[in-house]
Amino acid sequence: MDIKENYFAVKKQLPENVQLVAVSKTHPVSEIQKVYDLGQKVFGENKVQELVEKYPLLPKDIQWHLIGHLQTNKVKYIASFVDTIQSVDSEKILLEINKEAAKHNRIINVLLQVKIAEEENKFGFEIAEAEILFQKYIDGKFPHIKITGLMGMATFTDNENQIRKEFTVLKTLFDQLSRSKPLQTLSMGMSDDFPVAIECGANSVRVGSAIFGKRDYSI
Ligand SMILES: *Cc1c(COP(=O)(O)O)cnc(C)c1O
Numbered sequence: 001m002d003i004k005e006n007y008f009a010v011k012k013q014l015p016e017n018v019q020l021v022a023v024s025k026t027h028p029v030s031e032i033q034k035v036y037d038l039g040q041k042v043f044g045e046n047k048v049q050e051l052v053e054k055y056p057l058l059p060k061d062i063q064w065h066l067i068g069h070l071q072t073n074k075v076k077y078i079a080s081f082v083d084t085i086q087s088v089d090s091e092k093i094l095l096e097i098n099k100e101a102a103k104h105n106r107i108i109n110v111l112l113q114v115k116i117a118e119e120e121n122k123f124g125f126e127i128a129e130a131e132i133l134f135q136k137y138i139d140g141k142f143p144h145i146k147i148t149g150l151m152g153m154a155t156f157t158d159n160e161n162q163i164r165k166e167f168t169v170l171k172t173l174f175d176q177l178s179r180s181k182p183l184q185t186l187s188m189g190m191s192d193d194f195p196v197a198i199e200c201g202a203n204s205v206r207v208g209s210a211i212f213g214k215r216d217y218s219i
Contacts, residue, residue, distance in 0.1 A: 003031060003034050003035060003211065003212065003213075004034070004038060006210060006211045006212070006213070007022075007035055007038050007040065007211050008038075009210075010194075010207055010210050010211055013194070013195060014198070014205070015198065017203055018198055018202065018203050018204065018205060019042065019185070019203060019204040019205070020040065020042065020204075020205060020207060021042050021043065021044040021065050021067070021086075021187070021204060021205065021206045021207070022035055022040050022042065022043050022044065022207065022208070022211055022212075023043075023044040023045075023046075023067065023190075023206050023207060023208030023211075023212075024043050024044065024045060024054075024208070024212060025044070025045050025046045025047065025050060025068075025208065025215070026050075026215045026216060027212045027215075029054050029057045029058055031212055032054065032058060033058065033059075035211060035212075036058065036059060036062065041061060041062060041063055042062070042063045042065065042083075043062055043063070043064060043065065044064075044065040044066070044067040044086070044206050044208075045064065045065075045066060045067070045068070046066070046067050046068025046069075046087075047068055048066070048070065048071075048074040048077055048078055049077075051064060051066060051078060051082075052077050052078065055081060063083035063084070064078075064081065064082050064083055064084075065082075065083060065084045065085070065086050065206075066078060066082055066084070066085045066086065066087060067086045067087055067151075067206055068087055069087055069089065069123050070085060070087055070088075070093055071093075072092060072093055072096040075093070075096045075097050075100045076100050079097070079100035079101055079103065079104055079106070079108065080104050080106075082108060083108075083109060084108075084109040084110065084111065084148065084185075085097060085108060085109070085110045085111070086110075086111040086113065086151045086187055086206075087111075087113050087123065087151065088110045088111065088112050088113060089112075089113045089123045089124050089125060090125075091133055091136075094110065094133065094142055094145065095142070097110060097142075097144075097145060098142040098143070098144045098145050099144075101144035101145060102143075102144045106144065107144050107145065107146050108144065108145055108146070109145075109146050109148045110145055110146070110147055110148070111147070111148060111149045111150055111151040111185060111187055112125055112130050112133065112134070112147060112149075112150050112151070113125065113150075113151045113152065114126075114127060114130050114150055114151070114152050114170055114173060115152075116152040116153070116154060116166040116167070116169050116170050117152075117153055117154055117155040117156075117166060118155050118162070118166075119155050119156065122153055124151075124152065124153075127169075127173055130150070130173065130177075131173075131176075131177070134147065134177050134180065134181075135180070137181075138180055138181050147183070148183065148184045148185045149174065149183045149184055149185030149186055149187060149204070150170055150173060150174050150177070150183065150185075150186055150187065151187040151188065152166070152167070152170040152187075152188045153188070153190070154166040154167055154188070154193055154197075160196060163193050163196055164196060164199075164200055167188050167189075167196065167197050167200035167201070167202070168200050168201075170186065170188055171186060171200055171201035171202075174186045174201070184203075185203060185204050186201055186202050186203050186204065187202065187204040187205070187206060188200070188202040188204075188205070189202045189205040189206070189207075190205070190206055190207060190208065191207050191208060191209045191210035191211075194207055194210075
């Protein structure tokens with residue numbers, strides 16, 4: 001399969017209301033350009049440095065999403081152009097994004113990353129922490145940020161019941177928070193589990209290897 005076939009095979013599985021974030025980490029700009037030329041405008045990268053290197057080489061109407069863990073001292077490198085930071089996992093990083101967005105007179109979209117997996121190595125807020133932070137947001141603490149939704153990663157397992165259970169926890173939180181202030185984006189699902197994520201309520205999926213092929217290293 002080539003990139004074009006892969007891309008349309010993925011697209012075919014997405015209902016119209018589900019956004020595709022094409023995860024291009026580790027892949028060269030030439031491959032990203034190919035997918036862009038097929039009509040894709042939203043891309044995700046997990047490392048600031050890689051994103052900063054690729055950004056100037058690609059069309060300016062790409063919406064870049066950062067999907068990997070972000071350190072406070074790196075926010076300044078992407079604050080002028082990043083569309084959405086999906087991997088907000090502390091109040092400290094949210095304050096820093098707010099500060100850097102203010103410098104550029106922008107509002108940066110963010111998703112709160114919530115820890116739904118059993119695995120210890122996944123970043124994210126506990127549910128109670130996300131609830132508290134969302135209330136601070138509603139109270140106006142982060143004027144240069146728009147919390148547009150939630151992001152989560154399920155456990156890496158073949159056990160579909162467990163994956164479903166974890167995605168459903170995030171969907172429940174999404175609905176609950178949306179009653180205080182409407183959220184738009186529920187980002188869950190990757191190459192191996194995006195169909196299940198959509199069944200569980202995802203309206204945005206982050207798909208890398210199913211489009212670009214295997215990466216040299218695992219995430
Ligand atoms: C790499 C990555 C993805 C995409 O993974 P694939 O299995 O290649 O689809 C999605 N989300 C995050 C946070 C990632 O780091």
